[in-house]
Amino acid sequence: MSTPAEYYRSLPPVSKTYGVACLMTTTAYYLGLISPGSIYLNYGLVFKHFQVWRVFTNFFFLGPFSFPFAMELFIIEKYGVSLERGPFDKRTADYVWMLIFGAMSLLMMSFVPYLLSPFMGSSVVFMIVYVWSREFPNARISIYGLVSLKGFYLPYAMLAFNLLLGNPLKPDILGMVAGHLYYFLTVLHPLAGGKFMLKTPLWVHRIVAYWGEGTQINAPVQSNPYAGIAFQGRSHRLNGNTRRTSTPEQPQTNTAQQPIQGDGVAFRGRSHRLDGR
Structure with missing residues (x-):
């Protein structure tokens, strides 16, 4: 059995980053570092007071520590990781784009006053559930150990459970629309x-x-070879050579016709015979 640290390192990067960001946001709320009023989506504050961060921060608050919060983290860990390791395997940029497109779709829908939600992280999580259900329609799943059904019906079963629990359905429905x-x-x-x-x-x-x-x-661009390196610099040889290339060796030439090029020599010039010839 792997340790928690090993399990954390084994998670794919996008799902891990989003889950940790949501966890850190709720932790900062409980520590009194932030308040929901400072990060929720309010277009009046965005356009009139230039509080642009609200367009982004509202997606990272899944609510206070509670059973619904734990379930949404579980969804990111289970279904988000399943997508990233399955249909989006070796397609990290495409998976990031799926989440960005979903967030932009939700922002566009929120311009309708009735569809506006102060925090739309739950909608992004439900979008992940919907896309997973379409990618794995025949997978057998169990909901709370009570109901066993095909993956295609998972979003609708979760809607029914949220209805029975009295949870609002609007964030889930918006997530389904963005996912579809x-x-x-x-x-x-x-x-x-x-x-x-x-x-x-x-x-x-x-x-x-x-x-x-x-x-x-x-990928149309090359990955950053220095990502994760604390210090980047160019090495220098002590004899003054500032760049070292790996070009193939050149054939030897007549040293009588071409002066020897050397590095680190204090004086370089043309030799003369003492008899003046």
């Missing part, structure tokens, strides 16, 4: 003969490459 929109544009529409219209942008590839985590098949 992504799945339609990337899978259903191309399979029906339509054009693939949701290609991962180049700037997302560049962010993932600079991040240096995960892999992307046929």
Whole structure:
């Protein structure tokens, strides 16, 4: 059995980063470092007082420590990791783009006053559930050990349980809409003969490459070779040579016609015979 540290290191990067960010946000709330009023989505404060951070921070607060909070972290750990290791294996940038597209879709829907939610992290989590259900429609799952069903029906079963528990359904429904929109544009529409219209942008590839985590098949940019290195610099030889190349050796030339090039020599010049010739 692996230790918690080994288990943490084994998680794929995107799901791990998002889950840890949500956990740290709730921890900061309990420590009194932040308040929900300072990070929730409010377009009036965004546009009038330039509190742009609210557009991003509202996706990282899943509520206080509670059973629903633990279940949403469990969903990220189980279904998000399953997506990242399955359909999105070696497609880190594509998975990041799926989450970004879902967040942008939710922001667009929130311009409708009735659809506005102060915190939309739960909607992103439910979007993960919906996309997983479409990618693994025949997988057998068990909900709380009470009901066994196919993966395709998981979002609808979770909606029914939330209804019985008295939890609000609007965040879940918005997450389903965002997830279906992504799945339609990337899978259903191309399979029906339509054009693939949701290609991962180049700037997302560049962010993932600079991040240096995960892999992307046929990435248009190279990953950052220095990601995670605390100090970067160029080595120098003590004899004054500032750059060392690995070019193949050149054939020897006539030293009588070409002066010898040396590094670290205090004086370099042309020799003369003492008899003046």
